[in-house]
Amino acid sequence: ELEFFCKPGTDLEWFKYWKDYCWNFLLNLGVQQDSLRMRDHGEEELSFYSNATSDIEYLFPFGWGELWGIADRTDYDLTKHQDHSGQDMSYLDPTTNEKYVPYVIEPSLGADRVALAFLVDAYDEEELEGGDTRTVMHLHPSLAPYKAAILPLSKKLSEKALDVYADLSKKFNIEYDEAGSIG
Numbered sequence: 001e002l003e004f005f006c007k008p009g010t011d012l013e014w015f016k017y018w019k020d021y022c023w024n025f026l027l028n029l030g031v032q033q034d035s036l037r038m039r040d041h042g043e044e045e046l047s048f049y050s051n052a053t054s055d056i057e058y059l060f061p062f063g064w065g066e067l068w069g070i071a072d073r074t075d076y077d078l079t080k081h082q083d084h085s086g087q088d089m090s091y092l093d094p095t096t097n098e099k100y101v102p103y104v105i106e107p108s109l110g111a112d113r114v115a116l117a118f119l120v121d122a123y124d125e126e127e128l129e130g131g132d133t134r135t136v137m138h139l140h141p142s143l144a145p146y147k148a149a150i151l152p153l154s155k156k157l158s159e160k161a162l163d164v165y166a167d168l169s170k171k172f173n174i175e176y177d178e179a180g181s182i183g
Contacts, residue, residue: 124137
């Protein structure tokens with residue numbers, strides 16, 4: 001989770017910014033938009049200290065589940081810390097000399113849930129000739145553990161393949177495997 005501090009009165013503007021940022025972050029890493037929804041919490045769901053809370057939910061094979069919660073927690077956290085610690089949590093704006101306890105916008109992401117969403121969206125089965133099926137993971141390049149694989153078809157090509165591997169591995173995370181080579 002992240003705690004973003006802002007001036008009271010600007011919190012709803014920043015809350016919208018973080019909702020949009022989190023939504024676009026998921027789309028930019030390959031999560032399909034039709035698998036996502038933004039659910040704004042109703043008044044009856046809001047915590048007593050919250051001005052606004054929204055969840056980005058994902059349609060897993062087992063149903064909708066929260067990926068990312070974004071909450072406008074007002075000054076509750078810092079004020080409570082200040083009350084219990086005795087330490088002043090105020091911020092002094094150097095431009096205006098205004099002193100205030102910042103409001104907190106908290107985007108909170110479940111790493112395990114978002115990893116599962118990336119895998120679910122990347123999963124694909126391709127029908128091959130002869131009725132066979134191949135399972136493929138279409139991961140976004142930013143998420144793919146390997147950017148390329150060097151797979152020489154023949155052991156005669158191993159030396160050249162190793163040269164290519166040596167060059168590419170300086171810049172990319174790649175894999176080399178000659179296990180399937182013929183003779």
